[in-house]
Amino acid sequence: QVQLVESGGGLVQAGGSLRLSCAASGIILRINIMEWYLQAPGKQRELVASISSGGSTNYVDSVKGRFTISRDNAKTAVYLQMNSLKPEDTAVYYCHMRTLYGGIDYWGKGTLVTVSS
Numbered sequence: 001q002v003q004l005v006e007s008g009g010g011l012v013q014a015g016g017s018l019r020l021s022c023a024a025s026g027i028i029l030r031i032n033i034m035e036w037y038l039q040a041p042g043k044q045r046e047l048v049a050s051i052s053s054g055g056s057t058n059y060v061d062s063v064k065g066r067f068t069i070s071r072d073n074a075k076t077a078v079y080l081q082m083n084s085l086k087p088e089d090t091a092v093y094y095c096h097m098r099t100l101y102g103g104i105d106y107w108g109k110g111t112l113v114t115v116s117s
Contacts (some may be wrong), residue, residue: 002026002106006095009111016115017083022095022108024076032100034071034078038091039110045094049080053100063089085115 008020020036032053039045049059049069057069068081078095092110099106 002028004095004097004106004108006093006108006111009093009113011114011116012085014085014087014115014117016085017081018085018113020080020082020093020095020111020113022078024097024106028076029099029101029104031073031076031097033096033098034069035096036069036078036080037094037096038089038113039094040088040091048093051078082113085113087115087117089113090115 003025004022006020006022008018010018012018033050035050036048037045038048047060048063049057049067051057051069051071059067066082066084071078090113092112094110095108097106
């Protein structure tokens with residue numbers, strides 16, 4: 001049974017920083033894409049950042065220059081460094097991984113980030 005476990009969420013003041021972590025446990029096939037999504041209250045889940053197996057990264061415009069996604073393939077883990085946080089970044093953040101072969105999707109249960117003004 002594969003599980004993704006996120007950590008690092010919490011309450012922070014505007015302008016502060018948080019580092020989210022997501023680690024996979026269980027029998028893990030080779031992972032292609034690792035991503036972070038967010039879901040704000042009353043809104044749909046949306047992609048924040050992604051990183052390919054080769055290390056190529058993509059970000060939604062609203063977090064460019066503030067967030068950095070990284071991965072550790074040996075640990076099957078993905079991280080999201082969030083700087084200069086804004087109240088509008090408040091959301092539940094989910095990690096997502098897709099296997100290279102078979103395109104199997106795994107999701108974490110989410111970690112809450114709250115940014116106070």
